[in-house]
Amino acid sequence: MKRARLIYNPTAGRELVVKQLPQLLTKLEQAGFETSCYATTERWTAAEEARQAAERKFDVVIAAGGDGTIHEVVNGLAGCEHPPKLGILPAGTTNDLARALRLPRDILAACDVITGSRTTLVDVGKFGERYFINVAAAGRITEVTYEAPSRLKTMMGPFAYYAKAIEKLGTLHKPFPLRLQTPRGEWEAEVLLFIIANSVSVGGFERLAPTADISDGLFDVLVVPKTNMTDLLQLATLAMKGEHVHDSRVVYFQTEQIDVDSPETLKLNLDGEHGGHLVGRFEIMPRRLEIFCP
Incomplete structure (x- = not known):
């Protein structure tokens, strides 16, 4: 048995x-x-x-x-x-x-x-001694997922996140400096949002990383450089349909490894949980776990 x-x-x-x-x-x-x-x-x-x-x-x-x-x-x-x-x-x-x-x-x-x-x-993604299966992210808006109290999530469900987002609304468009390096090159800018996705669904957006495949041995990286709140809200609307990746205001690419650095101390979100600080190497572990699926 x-x-x-x-x-x-x-x-x-x-x-x-x-x-x-x-x-x-x-x-x-x-x-x-x-x-x-x-x-x-x-x-x-x-x-x-x-x-x-x-x-x-x-x-x-x-x-x-x-x-x-x-x-x-x-x-x-x-x-x-x-x-x-x-x-x-x-x-x-x-x-x-x-x-x-x-x-x-x-x-x-x-x-x-x-x-x-x-x-x-x-x-499975690996960052230092931590693993993640769905997403690694940084940015003021990503902090909502682990700052919403568990008791509030139990009572309110997804509305707990909305309530927390409204509370942080004034800081969501505050940019931070970021430097990225992959096997194919480097990139540096001030950004609002940084996401390493392993699957298509992130933060309740079912097409945030529309080309992601959880078994392809690659991360899908999405970066929103510094912009204003109006543009950010427009991109959020496009993200509902998966159309944001074709917008010039978004950087989107795939890689099996990425090194991230910033002079600012940034909180890292791993699968919706606090994962320490956003400095270090993210690497993919291809086909690491066997999961039951339909």
């Missing part, structure tokens, strides 16, 4: 996983999985539990929660020599990775994807 470790955030999605846990376990048991559970208690407990599950040679690790929970589980698995297969039950506010993988929004239906046994190999 296959062994599965279900790691879940008990507060995600207005406690959605907790409410449906009996049905989830029944589905997994009927599919031949011997399943045990772990409820996260604080930051990075999901990462440690995933790492231990890999050491104990579980066949499958299932991350149930939002993008933050998935980010931690990926960090627990990506550095392992032979990581277990990864299942995802999306129960968060934006569920970017789940959107990119076209997983059902209903977690019971997403569980059926896991029991269906179809998988795909996906790339």
Whole structure:
């Protein structure tokens, strides 16, 4: 019998996983999985539990929660020599990775994807000792995702981000100096937004990186140089349709590695979580994890 470790955030999605846990376990048991559970208690407990599950040679690790929970589980698995297969039950506010993988929004239906046994190999990004599977970003607007309180996200869902964005509205168009170097050249400018995307869906925008492929061994890099608030709002409207990448106000390219530097201390966003400071090398780990998908 296959062994599965279900790691879940008990507060995600207005406690959605907790409410449906009996049905989830029944589905997994009927599919031949011997399943045990772990409820996260604080930051990075999901990462440690995933790492231990890999050491104990579980066949499958299932991350149930939002993008933050998935980010931690990926960090627990990506550095392992032979990581277990990864299942995802999306129960968060934006569920970017789940959107990119076209997983059902209903977690019971997403569980059926896991029991269906179809998988795909996906790339993972690496920055220092940290891993990310969906996005690395910097800019005032990216700070909204990890500054919105968990309790507020539980109560309000996506509106928690909107409320935080309104609070920071006056600083969103403040630029910062950035220097980028890839194997093909260098670029330097003052920018408003810097994004390294591994999939098409970022921050709830389902076509923010429209050419991204989570299994192609490449990052999609999007930079918005210094501009005014009017232009920024226009680009946001274009981004809803994926048309922003053709606009002259946007820099968009692909690379397997990128070095980033800035004289300013900038907060780094990794998969919606605070990831330290934006200085260093980002590199792709091609087809690093095997994930269940439709």
